[in-house]
Amino acid sequence: MKVLAIDTSSMVATCAVLDEEKVLGEYNLNQDMTHSERLIPMIKVIMDSLNLKIEEIDLFAGAVGPGSFTGLRIGLATIKSLAHVVDKPVLGISTLEALAFNIPFGGIVVPIMDARRNRVFTGIYQWENGILINRFEPTIMEIDELIEKVQSFEEKVVFNGDGTAIYKDSISEKLGSKAIFAPIHLNGARASSLGELAMLKWNRGQRENYFDLVPEYLRESQAQREYKKR
Structure with missing residues (x-):
């Protein structure tokens, strides 16, 4: 095929x-x-x-x-x-699912696309047995609301997408070592x-x-x- x-x-x-x-x-x-x-x-x-x-x-x-x-x-x-x-x-x-699929990571992946005015297009995905599962449907939300949602996770979270360049500092400040950022070649x-x-x-x-x-x-x-x- x-x-x-x-x-x-x-x-x-x-x-x-x-x-x-x-x-x-x-x-x-x-x-x-x-x-x-x-x-x-x-x-x-x-x-x-x-x-x-x-x-x-x-x-x-x-x-x-x-x-x-x-x-x-x-x-x-x-x-x-x-x-x-x-x-x-x-x-x-x-x-968003295609962005998350960029990350071959056995955990949680959160793609974020800038939607302006401190908002992002986002979803929450997780790899389970080699399959990418959608844990939170694609939506638009305030970046602070997304950070608050992610704070409840015990696992580390990988962020990717063009929104990371804009909100990386805010995410790092509130999530610390829990947040992992994809390299630039996997952000697009x-x-x-x-x-x-x-x-x-x-x-x-x-x-x-x-x-x-x-x-x-x-x-x-x-x-x-x-x-x-x-």
Whole structure:
């Protein structure tokens, strides 16, 4: 099985092709939010470099959020269009779950993505018998509320995601040695993690189609909030 995975939910644009044994190719770019201009060329570079045609992809995987409203729409529209053209299945993967999957750690992993105004998108995950279990569903909350929740855990906790660069000092001050921070190369979205997760879920029987795949924003867009104010 060959999987094409993409994630444009954050500043990072990432795409990867992998099979059940290895990552065949991955392209990550963390520069600006020009995903609409760069995503298709990135996919083309990987596919051409691997001498693969889109018809040879068996499963398409895309990040469903949370994250940037525009980025999510671009990524999902792309993955759904490609799957539709070749009539192949798709799977949507939580951005937070894919971030947690970056950490091969036999304990608790807490990915945090900056949601501004001292808030983060977050979830709480734990490895059990080699399987990543969701202990707390993806949500948006104040960073202090998350720290308070984590304080009740006896185990050490690994934090990763772009929110660590912003809130590392606050987390360290209140959690001390209980908090472990991932190295920078594991803080960003990786399409290879997302693709492997999609393959695992597919093998466990999870199924979706390109008509039903939609973003999971977890909050209203700025345009919606401003409209309500008016």
